[in-house]
Amino acid sequence: MDILDSVVIGAGQAGLSASYHLTRLGIRHVVLDADERPGGAWQHRWDALTMRDVHGVAELPDxxxxxxxxxxxxxxxxxxxxAYEQAHALPVIRPVRVxxxxxxxxxxxxxxxxxxxxARTIVNATGTWTHPFLPHYPGMETFLGDQFHTVDYPGSQFFRGKRVLVVGGGASAVQFLGAIAPIxxxxxxxxxxxVWRTDDFTPEAGAAAVALVEQRVAQGLPPESVVSVTGLMLREQEREAERLGAYADRRPMFERIEPDGVRWAxxxxxxxxxxxxxxxFRPAIAHLAPLHLRSAAGGxxxxxxxxxxxxxxxxxxxLVGYGPSASTIGANRAGRAAAKGVHRALAERVVPTP
Known part of the structure; x- marks a missing residue:
């Protein structure tokens, strides 16, 4: 069977960036994508999410x-x-679920x-969207109402006139409250x-936040998202929810779920x-388990x-889209770094550490 120089797993932003740079280096590879169409995780986002709502999508290389x-x-x-795949003739094969x-x-x-x-090397670019994290609380299977994770969000209009419990302390929770609280x-x-950020999110502040994630990955710990260390900020579209008090009365986690609601501590x-x-979400890396890449610390x-x-x-x-590169800007930089890593591995014919 033909042996490729590299296989890229995933055709989201990080995977496309890696493929672009591999192509420029003349490295023979294919990109395997689990979806039937281009778009990575973005094609699965809810219909109400407009480009005005997202926190920014960085450009792909060139x-x-x-x-x-x-x-x-x-x-x-x-x-x-x-359009990018076509313009750069990237060797994407789909649908292929590894x-x-x-x-x-x-x-x-x-x-x-x-x-x-x-292949002699791989670039894993599977991101996190296919691995949503849902904590388990006693009684959650008895709840008679609807339960959704971010990955299943039906759009704000579904919640009109209902009483909604939003669970989570990240940017998505803030955004959902902003959309739902007015209705x-x-x-x-x-x-x-x-933790609310009161100052401007400068490039220096962003670099400091990424450095905190890098420290965890350098120690072999499971990564936390870059957003988790930047602090929360309200955008203009969330000001009405703020006026209504949606962010003021935050409650600590409940102890259990009952058929009609939750019981607090x-x-x-x-x-x-x-x-x-x-x-x-958590990194979607279960398919890499046979390679025994995890450290004793779990990452x-x-x-x-x-x-x-x-x-x-x-x-x-x-690994791209993992740890500090799990953002649109970080993914592009990681794609370039990964291509260089592949080039180095091919030149040195490296072997895994026992």
Whole structure:
């Protein structure tokens, strides 16, 4: 069977960036994408999310960022990705859902059902969207109302006139409250007290936040999102919810869920019709388990003190959209770094650390 120089797993922003740079370096590769159409995770976002609502989409290498503020994000970004794939003749194969990656006497084998690809290196760009995190609370299976995770968000109009419990302390929870509070009753619960940013989010502040994530990855700890260390900010579209008090009465987490609502730690009961879990995502890396990349601390340690993309345990593996590169700007930079890592691994014929 033909042995490729590299296989990129995932055709979101990080995967396309990596493929672009691999192509420029003359590295023979394919990109395997689980979706039937271009667009990565963006094609699965809710219809009410417009380009005006998102926190920014960085441009792909040698391209311009989409700027159509009033267009749906799940239309504008996929259209941009599709045009980019075509313009640069990127070798994307879809739909291909990778099951696992194994090692066959020094060659990495990417398995997808009854198909497989063999390569000397891989670039993993599977992101987090397919791995939503849903915490378990006693009684949640007894709840008679609706429960949604961010990945299933039906749009704000679904909640009109209902009593909605929003769970989570990140940017998504803030955005959901901003959209829902003007048309429904809302209750907000978080594990920790929200940290609000009162100063401007400067490039220096962004670099400091990324550095905190890099420290975790450098130690082999599971990564936290960049957003989790930047603090929360309200945009203009959330000011009406702020005026209505949606952010003022944040509650600590409940102890259990009952058929008609939740029971707080003090024993009081809160009736709700819907629970919206804005509890984030985890890296989608289960298919890499056969390579034993995780450290004793539970995460995948990356080179260059967490600023690189090369797995310390196996330099044939590059991870983009993981840890500090799990943002649109970081993903593009990581794509370039990953291509250089692949080039280096091919030149040195590296082997995994025992």
């Amino acid at each position: 391209d311009a960022a989409p700027t159509r503020d009033d267009e749906r994000a799940n239309v504008a970004v996929p259209a941009t990705f599709a 099951d696992r990656v194994t090692d066959d006497d020094g060659i990495l084998v990417v398995h997808a059902g009854d198909r497989e690809w063999r 429904a009753e809302t209750v907000w619960a978080t594990r920790r007290e929200p 003090d024993g009081s009961f809160e009736r709700v019709d819907v629970i919206l879990w804005a509890t984030g 995948i340690q990356l080179d260059r003190n967490g600023r690189g993309t090369t797995a310390v345990a196996d330099p044939r593996v590059q």
